[in-house]
Amino acid sequence: MASIREIADRAGVSISTVSRVMNGSARVDDDKKARVAEAMAFYDYAPSQFGRALRRRKSAMVALVVPSASLGVFELGFLRGAASVVMENGCSLVLICDEVVGDERPAFISAALERRVDALLFALPPTTERLIDSLKVLERNGIPFCHVGRHAAEGGASVYAKYEDYTLDNLVYLYERGHDHIVLFHSAAHGEYVRRVLDQAQRTCPGIDVLALEMKGRNIADQLGQVLSKHVVDGPYRAMTNLDSEDLPVLLSLLPGRGIRVPDDLSIIVTENSEDAHRDIYPGYTARVVPSTAMGGHAASMLFDMLNGKLEGDGYRREFETAFVPRCSVKMMKEEL
Amino acid sequence: MASIREIADRAGVSISTVSRVMNGSARVDDDKKARVAEAMAFYDYAPSQFGRALRRRKSAMVALVVPSASLGVFELGFLRGAASVVMENGCSLVLICDEVVGDERPAFISAALERRVDALLFALPPTTERLIDSLKVLERNGIPFCHVGRHAAEGGASVYAKYEDYTLDNLVYLYERGHDHIVLFHSAAHGEYVRRVLDQAQRTCPGIDVLALEMKGRNIADQLGQVLSKHVVDGPYRAMTNLDSEDLPVLLSLLPGRGIRVPDDLSIIVTENSEDAHRDIYPGYTARVVPSTAMGGHAASMLFDMLNGKLEGDGYRREFETAFVPRCSVKMMKEEL
DNA sequence: ATGAAAGCGCTAACAT
DNA sequence: ATGTTAGCGCTTTCAT
Numbered sequence: 001m002a003s004i005r006e007i008a009d010r011a012g013v014s015i016s017t018v019s020r021v022m023n024g025s026a027r028v029d030d031d032k033k034a035r036v037a038e039a040m041a042f043y044d045y046a047p048s049q050f051g052r053a054l055r056r057r058k059s060a061m062v063a064l065v066v067p068s069a070s071l072g073v074f075e076l077g078f079l080r081g082a083a084s085v086v087m088e089n090g091c092s093l094v095l096i097c098d099e100v101v102g103d104e105r106p107a108f109i110s111a112a113l114e115r116r117v118d119a120l121l122f123a124l125p126p127t128t129e130r131l132i133d134s135l136k137v138l139e140r141n142g143i144p145f146c147h148v149g150r151h152a153a154e155g156g157a158s159v160y161a162k163y164e165d166y167t168l169d170n171l172v173y174l175y176e177r178g179h180d181h182i183v184l185f186h187s188a189a190h191g192e193y194v195r196r197v198l199d200q201a202q203r204t205c206p207g208i209d210v211l212a213l214e215m216k217g218r219n220i221a222d223q224l225g226q227v228l229s230k231h232v233v234d235g236p237y238r239a240m241t242n243l244d245s246e247d248l249p250v251l252l253s254l255l256p257g258r259g260i261r262v263p264d265d266l267s268i269i270v271t272e273n274s275e276d277a278h279r280d281i282y283p284g285y286t287a288r289v290v291p292s293t294a295m296g297g298h299a300a301s302m303l304f305d306m307l308n309g310k311l312e313g314d315g316y317r318r319e320f321e322t323a324f325v326p327r328c329s330v331k332m333m334k335e336e337l
Numbered sequence: 338m339a340s341i342r343e344i345a346d347r348a349g350v351s352i353s354t355v356s357r358v359m360n361g362s363a364r365v366d367d368d369k370k371a372r373v374a375e376a377m378a379f380y381d382y383a384p385s386q387f388g389r390a391l392r393r394r395k396s397a398m399v400a401l402v403v404p405s406a407s408l409g410v411f412e413l414g415f416l417r418g419a420a421s422v423v424m425e426n427g428c429s430l431v432l433i434c435d436e437v438v439g440d441e442r443p444a445f446i447s448a449a450l451e452r453r454v455d456a457l458l459f460a461l462p463p464t465t466e467r468l469i470d471s472l473k474v475l476e477r478n479g480i481p482f483c484h485v486g487r488h489a490a491e492g493g494a495s496v497y498a499k500y501e502d503y504t505l506d507n508l509v510y511l512y513e514r515g516h517d518h519i520v521l522f523h524s525a526a527h528g529e530y531v532r533r534v535l536d537q538a539q540r541t542c543p544g545i546d547v548l549a550l551e552m553k554g555r556n557i558a559d560q561l562g563q564v565l566s567k568h569v570v571d572g573p574y575r576a577m578t579n580l581d582s583e584d585l586p587v588l589l590s591l592l593p594g595r596g597i598r599v600p601d602d603l604s605i606i607v608t609e610n611s612e613d614a615h616r617d618i619y620p621g622y623t624a625r626v627v628p629s630t631a632m633g634g635h636a637a638s639m640l641f642d643m644l645n646g647k648l649e650g651d652g653y654r655r656e657f658e659t660a661f662v663p664r665c666s667v668k669m670m671k672e673e674l
Numbered sequence: 675a676t677g678a679a680a681g682c683g684c685t686a687a688c689a690t
Numbered sequence: 691a692t693g694t695t696a697g698c699g700c701t702t703t704c705a706t
Contacts, residue, residue, distance in 0.1 A: 001453065001478055003683055014693045019685060029691065044474050046450035050391045051683030054698045059387070064432075071417055080408055083434040092448060095401075095432045097420040111429060113383030116338065137381050141338055218613070249586045253621040276555070284590040340699055351677045356701060366675065388699030391682045 002043035004051075010039035022047055053116065060091045062303060063117040065108050067124055068097040070187070073246050074292045075123045077274035078148070081296025082121055089304050091118065109134045117143070119303040121296070124189055125149025144306035146299040150193065157302045157316035159295045163190060166288055166322045167197045168204070170241040170269050173324075175205040178333025179239040179267060183231060184212045186242060211237060220250050232266060233258055239267040239330070245287065246273070263331035275323070286330050289323040339380035341388075347376035359384055390453065397428045399640060400454040402445050404461055405434040407524070410583050411629045412460045414611035415485070418633025419458055426641050428455065446471045454480070456640040458633070461526055462486025481643035483636040487530065494639045494653035496632045500527060503625055503659045504534045505541070507578040507606050510661075512542040515670025516576040516604060520568060521549045523579060548574060557587050569603060570595055576604040576667070582624065583610070600668035612660070623667050626660040 008015040013032050020026045021036045028036075039045070053059045064082055066075050079095075086093045094115060098108040112120055125148050126132050132153060138145050139155030152158035167184070174182050186194050194212050201208050211231065215223060224247070231237040243251065248270050252262075260266050268285060275291040298318055305311040345352040350369050357363045358373045365373075376382070390396045401419055403412050416432075423430045431452060435445035449457055462485050463469050469490060475482050476492030489495035504521070511519055523531050531549050538545050548568065552560060561584070568574040580588065585607050589599075597603050605622060612628040635655055642648040 001450070005683080015684080016686085016694080017692060020692085023685085025685085027691065032692085044450065044478060046447050048391075048453055048683050049451045050387045050396070050453060051698090052685075054385075054387045054391060054683080054700090055685045057698070061431075068417065068421065071413060076408060076413055079432075080405065080434070083405065083432060087434065087444075092452060093432045093434070094398075095416075095420060095430045097417070097424065097430070107424075110383050113338070113381065114386045115429060116385055116387060141381060245586070246583070249582070249589065249622075252586065252589060256621075284593075285586075342699080352700080353677060353679095353702080354675085357676085360701080362701085364675065369676090385699050388682090389701075391684090391699075392701045394682070 001048075002045050004047065006043060007036060007039045007045055010042065011035040058118050059116045061094050061115060061117045062086045062091050062119045062121060062300065063094045063096050063108075063112045063115065064121045064123065065096045065098060065112075070124070070189070071097070072273065073244070074273035074290065077276065077292030078123045078296035078299075080276070081293035081298070082300040083296075085297045085300035085304070089300075106130060106134050109137055112143075113137075113141070118307060119143060120145040121299055121303065122147035123296075126153050127189060127192065144303050146302050148295065148299075152315045152317040155314055157299070157306065157311075157318070159299045159302075159318050159320060161290045161295065161320045161322055164193050164197050164200070166324075167194075167242060168200050169324070170288060171197070171201050171208065171210060172204060173326075174239045174241060174267060174269070174330065175201075175208055177267075177330060180205070180207055181209045181235075181237045182211070182239045182241060183227060183237050184210050184241055185215055185244070186212060188214060188216060209236075215244075215247075220247050221254065224251050225254050228254055228258055228260065232260060238265065238333075239269075241269040242288070243268060243270050244273060245270040245285070248285065263329050267330040269330065284327055284329060286327045287325045289325060291320050291322070295320055338385075339382050341384065343380060344373060344376045344382055347379065348372040395455055396453045398431050398452060398454045399423045399428050399456050399458060399637065400431045400433050400445075400449045400452065401458045401460065402433045402435060402449075407461070407526070408434070409610065410581070411610040411627065414613065414629030415460045415633035415636075417613070418630035418635070419637045420633075422634045422637035422641070426637075443467060443471050446474055449480075450474075450478070455644060456480060457482040458636055458640065459484035460633075463490050464526065464529065481640050483639050485632065485636075489652045489654040492651055494636070494643065494648075494655070496636045496639075496655050496657060498627045498632065498657045498659055501530050501534050501537070503661075504531075504579060505537050506661065507625060508534070508538050508545065508547060509541060510663075511576045511578060511604060511606070511667065512538075512545055514604075514667060517542070517544055518546045518572075518574045518576070519548070520564060520574050520577045521547050521579055522552055522577065522581070523549060525551060525553060546573075552581075552584075557584050558591065561588050562591050565591055565595055565597065569597060575602065575670075576606075578606040579625070580605060580607050581610060582607040582622070585622065600666050604667040606667065621664055621666060623664045624662045626662060628657050628659070632657055 004015045004018050007018045017028055017032060018036050020028050021033050064079060083093050094117060096108045096111050120138060126135055135153045135156060146157040149158055150160050171182060191214060198210055201210055262268055270285050270287050272287045272289045273292055275289055276293050302311060302316060341352045341355050345355045354365060354369060355373050357365050358370050401416060420430050431454060433445045433448050457475060463472055472490045472493060483494040486495055487497050508519060535547055538547055599605055607622050607624050609624045609626045610629055612626050613630050639648060639653060
């Protein structure tokens with residue numbers, strides 16, 4: 001790979017002239033400019049970001065941290081949004097897939113520091129102590145970051161889809177239609193939010209019975225099968241909410257064997273974790289749409305605002321509205337209000 | 338962000354000693370070693386990969402190129418496999434989301450060259466002229482790369498799930514069970530492979546009628562709806578194959594309205610684009626499983642083999658077996674052979 | 675065992 | 691308008 005030296009030699013100019021041509025940082029004679037261009041083409045030349053970063057003291061890279069265990073639809077949407085904004089700003093996106101569990105010093109933080117990334121994006125909320133500690137390192141070093149979740153960590157920004165609000169809304173929607181035994185699915189990451197939602201629900205909906213179930217691991221069919229048998233067939237639950245739409249087909253395939261029909265025997269509200277999925281929102285299924293791509297894009301924008309001094313880093317927070325798409329997968333058990 | 342200079346100063350040693358401690362490249366007095374460690378902890382120090390890369394003339398980065406238009410289940414699986422191998426080898430994965438269409442010089446190639454990435458991974462087959470040209474640049478500069486697809490491009494490696502073979506197998510499977518009017522879905526990337534499959538099918542299965550349909554854009558529901566109305570309800574087609582499993586729920590939701598039942602009125606074989614999806618293979622649906630994660634992992638492995646001189650770069654190629662999971666979504670129209 | 679110094683590719687301040 | 695030069699953070703040879 002050629003360096004600026006070789007370009008300069010071939011064009012018969014000094015390296016600073018080559019630099020000026022590349023960056024348009026000063027007027028250069030047309031003739032020399034042309035010779036430089038020729039030399040660059042001749043060598044497939046591309047200026048090394050290492051030399052440049054070393055000198056400019058910025059890397060033009062943004063890191064996206066994703067727990068490798070949970071690379072799903074949400075993370076993918078987030079990534080798409082982030083990637084497009086990052087590239088618009090002339091930066092590259094470095095993906096850091098880490099196990100965000102365990103006690104040792106997180107590898108992702110070292111990776112980010114070593115790469116001297118200009119900023120960091122987290123596709124998850126900072127729930128563990130370990131993660132929160134890592135964020136402190138970033139803050140100490142003045143590296144902007146943005147994560148997903150309800151609270152903005154100190155020194156950073158956050159984007160939040162108002163999980164608690166929309167989950168409560170989902171419950172109320174079902175309750176108002178006569179459902180008072182509802183299964184609520186959630187991931188580990190949302191575990192701590194769920195408790196507050198349940199409290200709220202108790203207050204808002206007298207007599208409501210919400211069964212919160214954490215989906216863990218990959219054997220979705222097993223878990224859903226047990227829920228169906230135990231709580232729907234042999235139990236009083238006739239409604240489910242916050243089922244990830246990517247798991248819907250699994251659920252659907254389990255119904256016929258148990259003689260369960262939607263919505264006659266079971267009402268369903270799914271969560272669509274991307275507003276720009278390659279498929280449409282599941283026709284027929286009442287859905288809550290989380291704008292993961294918009295969130296990723298906005299998270300990245302905030303990062304650049306912080307980098308450009310347009311934004312105070314501390315505690316900047318943006319909430320996103322989810323769309324509710326009522327369809328026919330929810331049965332009306334009583335007259336609507 | 339502290340540099341090696343500051344560590345050396347605080348530890349009261351020279352920068353070369355700090356370097357030796359970091360890399361374990363030579364024996365260092367225990368006392369000094371301890372003082373260096375203390376200084377590194379004190380400053381949250383992480384050695385700059387820029388300085389290191391500049392000196393070592395390698396970046397410890399691998400780029401993954403994905404057309405941003407098609408960031409789907411396959412690409413995600415591929416990415417997961419690649420990411421884990423890349424990180425095992427102490428490298429970072431840089432994601433390059435590019436529009437791989439258009440005529441100008443591809444941005445992704447410049448990005449890769451500027452970052453001086455050690456190697457490149459493509460989550461797509463090199464079908465367009467433009468893409469193939471770009472690969473030549475890589476070859477000229479001795480940068481190893483690996484892409485998905487049937488043929489290995491010159492100077493590079495490839496991983497291939499034997500699309501043509503398994504698609505033919507799917508068709509034969511249906512044909513042997515009495516289906517001779519079959520809808521075959523495919524993406525633009527597979528367009529050129531499909532023709533050969535059709536030829537093969539004609540030869541292997543006398544009288545077979547395969548309707549190849551390219552899925553394009555995001556309005557899956559519209560496209561599937563039209564196919565159902567035109568070719569199933571008002572036409573002779575009673576079988577579908579190679580439907581991406583992520584689109585299955587859309588299809589399923591369209592069936593009741595048209596009074597179509599599976600498999601009585603319609604047989605289906607889906608393609609599951611990841612062997613480690615967060616959900617199970619759709620219970621009940623006959624599926625072809627493409628091992629995208631294994632492919633991504635192996636693609637990355639080959640890259641490192643090439644980098645370490647264990648492999649000749651030119652034309653290395655690895656084929657992957659797909660798993661066939663027969664279930665009950667295919668109707669037996671006649672006695673099995 | 676340790677330090678001094680050169681040099682990787684680039685930008686920017688300075689000199690002409 | 692253009693060239694010279696220092697220096698960004700690191701590794702590595704060469705002395706000691």
